[in-house]
Amino acid sequence: MKDKVITRIIKIAGFSSIIIVLMIFYFLLKEGLPTLGEVALSDLFTTRWYPIEDYFGILPLFSGSLLVTFISIAIALPFGIGTAVYIAEIAPARVKEILKPLIEILAGIPSVVLGFIGIVFLSPTLRETFNLPTGLTAFTGALLLALISVPTIVSVAEDALNAVPQSYREASYALGVTRWQTIWQVTLPAARSGVITAVMLGISRTLGETMAVMMVTGNAPTMLQGIQSIFKPTRTMTATIASEMGEVASGSTHYHVLFFIGIVLFLFSLIINIISSHFSEKNRKEKEQVV
Amino acid sequence: MSNSKISIRNYSLRYSDGVQALKNVSLEIHANAINVLFGPSGGGKSSLLRSINRLIDLADVDETSGQILFNGVNILDKEMPVSQLRRKIGMVFSRPIPLPKSIFENVAFGLRVAGENDPAVLHSKVEEALKQAYLWEEVYDRLDDPGISISGGQQQRLCLARVLALEPEVIMLDEPTSALDPVTTARIESFLQEIKDRITVIIAPHNMSQSARVADYATFFLQGELIEVGAGSKLFVNPQDQRTQDYVEGRFG
Numbered sequence: 287m288k289d290k291v292i293t294r295i296i297k298i299a300g301f302s303s304i305i306i307v308l309m310i311f312y313f314l315l316k317e318g319l320p321t322l323g324e325v326a327l328s329d330l331f332t333t334r335w336y337p338i339e340d341y342f343g344i345l346p347l348f349s350g351s352l353l354v355t356f357i358s359i360a361i362a363l364p365f366g367i368g369t370a371v372y373i374a375e376i377a378p379a380r381v382k383e384i385l386k387p388l389i390e391i392l393a394g395i396p397s398v399v400l401g402f403i404g405i406v407f408l409s410p411t412l413r414e415t416f417n418l419p420t421g422l423t424a425f426t427g428a429l430l431l432a433l434i435s436v437p438t439i440v441s442v443a444e445d446a447l448n449a450v451p452q453s454y455r456e457a458s459y460a461l462g463v464t465r466w467q468t469i470w471q472v473t474l475p476a477a478r479s480g481v482i483t484a485v486m487l488g489i490s491r492t493l494g495e496t497m498a499v500m501m502v503t504g505n506a507p508t509m510l511q512g513i514q515s516i517f518k519p520t521r522t523m524t525a526t527i528a529s530e531m532g533e534v535a536s537g538s539t540h541y542h543v544l545f546f547i548g549i550v551l552f553l554f555s556l557i558i559n560i561i562s563s564h565f566s567e568k569n570r571k572e573k574e575q576v577v
Numbered sequence: 578m579s580n581s582k583i584s585i586r587n588y589s590l591r592y593s594d595g596v597q598a599l600k601n602v603s604l605e606i607h608a609n610a611i612n613v614l615f616g617p618s619g620g621g622k623s624s625l626l627r628s629i630n631r632l633i634d635l636a637d638v639d640e641t642s643g644q645i646l647f648n649g650v651n652i653l654d655k656e657m658p659v660s661q662l663r664r665k666i667g668m669v670f671s672r673p674i675p676l677p678k679s680i681f682e683n684v685a686f687g688l689r690v691a692g693e694n695d696p697a698v699l700h701s702k703v704e705e706a707l708k709q710a711y712l713w714e715e716v717y718d719r720l721d722d723p724g725i726s727i728s729g730g731q732q733q734r735l736c737l738a739r740v741l742a743l744e745p746e747v748i749m750l751d752e753p754t755s756a757l758d759p760v761t762t763a764r765i766e767s768f769l770q771e772i773k774d775r776i777t778v779i780i781a782p783h784n785m786s787q788s789a790r791v792a793d794y795a796t797f798f799l800q801g802e803l804i805e806v807g808a809g810s811k812l813f814v815n816p817q818d819q820r821t822q823d824y825v826e827g828r829f830g
């Protein structure tokens with residue numbers, strides 16, 4: 287009897303979360319799709335974002351997001367995986383006990399706080415070190431985002447490494463394989479799908495992050511122009527939505543385009559989530575084969 | 578009378594949790610013979626095998642004492658190059674553990690790590706090892722498939738092949754057939770008879786009948802103590818110690 291009530295409640299909770307997601311998606315489409323009637327596709331996919339004069343080229347925002355995400359992951363990936371390997375495979379128990387909570391604390395710092403640190407500390411340091419006109423650049427944002435995604439990558443990748451049965455390592459050592467070769471050639475490949483999931487989660491965290499990047503990337507919707515763009519101000523899709531949504535007239539073209547950008551973001555996260563759930567599913571199946 | 582390949586002298590092992598897994602064990606492992614370690618679970622057989630190839634380094638060990646001499650060298654020596662030791666003393670575990678690699682790479686991996694990079698040499702050594710383990714006929718047309726894609730019995734032969742490829746002087750097998758069907762078990766047992774002229778075999782079978790079938794020499798372990806040692810033909814028929822007799826006759830275990 288009691289069980290039935292609880293099952294009921296869980297079911298309702300489950301259904302309502304599905305319904306809420308569907309409603310969000312519906313709302314996004316309803317507010318974003320009118321864009322296609324108001325702005326020609328050929329105007330949408332141009333390089334000038336200047337909504338006050340009705341220039342709605344979303345490419346600079348798109349490239350801004352990709353640039354920042356890409357650099358950030360290029361930094362976070364080796365750091366995150368390296369730290370996970372260190373914690374799971376190398377660190378003595380006592381160091382592990384200190385590092386793990388530390389990573390969790392880092393994961394819990396609100397991104398506004400990190401953004402603040404970025405403005406008062408990171409950005410001036412970068413400006414002086416690289417002799418830049420401004421320290422608010424794509425690179426600054428990428429560094430901060432790396433700081434935000436590393437804890438996610440570390441904890442998921444570390445779990446994946448810990449889930450590799452000790453017998454794999456023993457089998458490798460028993461063949462005369464050294465510790466490093468075992469880590470790179472046996473343990474990491476055995477944890478591969480979990481590690482990929484970790485990176486995917488890191489990417490989606492990075493792509494969706496708003497506050498920190500808005501604060502430190504200089505907020506200039508300029509088009510990607512080769513390698514030097516890394517050290518110039520830029521602006522991501524999320525930062526654009528967050529900074530302009532407050533001032534825009536509801537129902538205007540600008541308003542619709544901002545939602546359209548939301549749809550693009552949504553599709554991105556969807557693709558990344560599909561990829562990562564594909565790998566975690568694979569991971570689960572591999573585990574079952576071992577057991 | 579055959580000569581000694583490994584000489585264990587007054588060896589004791591205590592784990593960090595306080596378990597005294599081996600107590601003052603002295604034992605000669607005979608060259609070119611099948612040496613059986615048997616006794617109820619918890620007797621210290623696996624601990625001894627893992628000491629011989631220094632896999633024990635991975636466990637939380639409180640203290641070891643005594644000596645284990647292999648070709649006259651004490652392998653417990655801190656200076657001992659363990660990778661080389663493990664290539665010379667191969668090990669097969671109770672569960673087949675294919676590494677996350679192709680069938681071919683499972684066998685080639687140990688060779689590569691040992692410094693063999695010539696693809697032609699690798700290929701012929703892998704083929705040779707798979708043939709020795711009676712697996713070649715079943716996998717030669719799918720060497721690039723993952724190691725876990727073959728059946729359990731095939732996987733265990735793959736693990737055997739992977740050890741054989743390194744041309745070891747000694748092979749240790751810890752309950753190697755506990756997860757296998759009778760046909761594969763019989764195959765592996767007859768294989769051990771074939772190779773024992775070249776490779777010294779140490780095996781801890783998972784049951785009495787296998788122990789009695791394959792033993793040239795047998796050693797009975799009980800709770801970390803070596804109770805009795807002797808030729809297989811005698812020990813199982815006419816044990817001297819009451820405890821050995823009780824175990825052999827199935828009164829406990």
Ligand SMILES: Nc1ncnc2c1ncn2[C@@H]1O[C@H](COP(=O)(O)OP(=O)(O)O)[C@@H](O)[C@H]1O
Binds near residue numbers: 596597616619620624
């Ligand atoms: N890694 C370990 N850490 C602590 N105790 C262990 C470890 N491995 C084995 N033991 C203990 O040592 C004793 C001997 O075990 P083992 O060598 O596995 O015996 P057997 O192979 O004969 O069953 C058992 O009491 C077991 O619980």
Ligand SMILES: [Mg+2]
Binds near residue numbers: 751
């Ligand atoms: Mg055992």
